[in-house]
Amino acid sequence: MVRYQRADPEAADELVRRLTPLLFGFLSGPTHSRADTEDLVQECWLRIHKSRHTYRATEPVLPWIFAIARHTGLDGYRRRSRVDSREVKTERLPERTEMPELPGMSLKDELGRYLDQLPESQKEVILMLKVTGMSLEEVARATSSTVGAVKQKAHRAYEKLRRLLGESDGYRRKS
């Protein structure tokens, strides 16, 4: 990162090579198309590039990167909400029903659908802990929060996932 600040092109390539898969994993979501995620990743890199003077060599790099990525994702979500609120729906979408089990769906896909039911703040904490491998302290930095608040969000997310899973098991057993 320090070499990147000194305009070393190889350092920039190395960062892009190492971090783009993590950013892609963090910014992709069930409601995003692949093209949307690609746009978000590119936008995120441009923001990182513009903000690179704010990185300090004494600080960990991942919270700095993912704080920017988090806001890129939030802005993307807000932009989509604006567009959605102005679009005229030409047909009525079906009501959301109990999650149907699709053939060939992997465990990760299935859990992804449960994760999608969590509040955004809880989901991002779970994704950061898993996708980026950051510690609680680092996730707290990236989300401008405290370690206690991150722990609480992670625990609440797991409580809700356990409940959702319990309901889903009950539903399956009944059917």
Add this chain to the structure above:
Amino acid sequence: MATDARAKLHCSEADKAVDRFLDRPRGEPPAGLVEHVTSCARCRQLYSWLLGPEEPAELPNGVQELVSRKLRASLRPVKPLPSTGRLAARFVAIFGLFAALLVAYFGPGGAAQMNATQLVVVTVVLLAAAALVAVSLSRQMVPGSVRRIPLSWLVGAFAAGFALVVAVLFPWERLPEMLAGGWACTYHGILIAVPPGAVMLYFAARGAPLSYRSLGATVGAAAGLLSLTVLQFSCENQHAGHLLLWHGGVVVLSVAAGYVAGWAAEQVALRRRQP
């Protein structure tokens, strides 16, 4: 035997083990938990993704090359920002400079009305608040900064501290006296807050603030606090009701104005980035 005992871990115990695993920084999940997750369908569905190795995301062709090309095209050396302490000291210096100039301009009529205890306690409370706001502004300039105490708690603690100090140390007037003529103080306070607010915003924008709303509210708080300081040392009406309602009101209005300005800036930025 030990392995058998671990394999018989109950789901509720596995839940607790996962919670404990989340509480630790990073490391390997306990062996008993892994064994239980492997053998229990419910826990496998819930936790295998968390405990297992992360699969690298499949990237579309050419994304990394495209990003690298864009970055290389505008790659110039940059000078890193100074430390949070130095940035905060800069904000405190701006605060002190504006406060001294404005109190000198309006005259220290308020300071002359206060006794030694009031003067010392109020000065300490205002300086402490200025330092906290300066640290908050400096941290917002750098993404991923440590935040041990939420900003809302700091604002709440300052508001409660200032209200308590004023309510206890200053004499109370009757309601009609409290309401009469106070608006002039608030009006002048808001006018006073604008120039230092603009200067602090200019310096804060040299970093990379991520939330415009949060930055706007914090700059508003800093500018409002500066106004409050100037009014406290210049205004000759040193009654508790007047100080809380008309002087304290400047801080509330400045924070609100800063938040709304930040929200508006955010909307403009979103519209610009609209494809």
